[in-house]
Amino acid sequence: MTELCARNISVHANTKALVEHASLSLRGGELVALLGANGAGKTTLLRAILGLIGLSAGVASLAGIDIRKLSSMERARQVSYLPQRRPLAWPNTVRDVVALGRFAHGAALGRLGKLDAQAVDAAIESCDLSSLADRQTDTLSGGELARVHVARAIAAAAPFLLADEPVAALDPRHQLGIIKLVREYVNDGGGALLVLHDVALAARFADRLIWMTGGRIVADGSPEETCTVQQMREVYGVRAKIRSDADGFDIRIIGAV
């Protein structure tokens, strides 16, 4: 089975270590949440895994092949990436933005091939954007726009999805909507690695939580194992009360340490 794998990755900016000795793996059918305070190195780790930035040590591999040896197109057909900052330079239509997800398959806007058009339609459908497909993106609300970006990432039909804060700045209902979309993608066999800030949301939907602090991965395991009071203290520097039941985790932040 294909596996997206980071082994002992370190990234330095000048002399400062942004990520140190990070190792993780992601398989199909797995939803993994990457947790950590601001500046913990989550975004840098995603970029490093994708080969978008230089590594000072370690290797990121896809099915055993060093990801930096793949061309941008080959990589993009395997791993779809949703960055944290998602500027849209022009007020394109929703359909065109989603169609850009098919770039690595050779799609040209306005002249989509049959396969590309099918993938775009399916992504638009699954993200509940059918009624907005011909709207310009500058007329959409924040929640609608977030769904457009997720649809773009899903349209690639890549086996892996790395998403950096896909639910940031969304209301609870839209957060749930987006996570459920990713969950569907995972149930269909995809492997997703999401950077999330809502620990309760992550613990409820993810199969595995990876906790980062100061550029290092300090825990990697199921929500039951790793979502602890101690972990919250170490990673976020907060005192928390945690209860879990059938509906998920109830995490109450009491105060800073």
Next chain:
Amino acid sequence: MTHRQLISLLIAASIFAVAAACMLGSTPLAVPRVLAALAGQASAGDMMVVWEIRLPRALTAFVVGAALGTSGAALQGLLRNPLAEPGVLGVTATAALAATFTLYYGLASTWVYALPLSSILGALIATALLAAAAIRIKSVVTLILLGVGLSSFSAAAMSLLLNFAPNPFSLSDMINWLLGSVANRSFDDLKLSAPLVALGLALLFATRRGLSALTLGEEAASGVGLNLRRQRLAVVTGAGIATGAAVALAGAIGFVGIVAPHIVRPFVNHDPARSLVPSALLGGLMLVIADIGVRLLPTNAELKLGVVAALIGAPAFVWIAFRRRAVND
């Protein structure tokens, strides 16, 4: 209006405009006389007016407009800003400066390729500088300020050359480059520079899918599979060659590259890739029409095409700048 209809309309309008350019002028020629001349069956005088003067001049205006319109559309796609344009970014000024150098030192008369190649080199230096800066500075406003600086510097260096012009003839030659004109261009000039324009445009068309992808911003664009480095290099080189060759033909003509893509964009769903061909056609059409205007205006000395383009284009630039949404700064 679909993309295809838009292109058909612009092609028809361009042909009509070039035909009108052959008819109108100090000696108006009626349609049958122009057609006869084009078919090679008119009087020697008519033949000369059409083949030696009006047709090459109109086609030169079209080629120059197409080069500038496409370069503008491509640079706007690359830099994700509707204000990016060869003129505003100082590319045409730098190319004109390089061209002026070869005129000043008399190189242009010793080797025919000296003028087009030097102006292409000037344009490439400017685009390369801008692209290198664009990687470092994220703010597009800063980048445009850099272009303004580049423009001012080239203008100053050009003034210096004018200041030291050896004789009135080279002075007027150089002023021609400074102001931009397609007067007295022949098919020989076109034969020299048009293939270079075509080369630059071919390079820009080859990057069109990447320009669409850049809509998502650089990080997501590389995420969907774009090789950013190659994309930048291709756009910079293509725009440099096309703009440089256009400047070699007509001198510094500004603002076509900003106005044409701006008008086209709403008709192509704001997709940079689909705006390339219509921007080329509209840029060409605009300059052919402006040049007809220049020739018909009853002035003592003929107005320079570049002056008219700036008189129309500069206010349009201000207007677009004023209405711009502040999204990607």
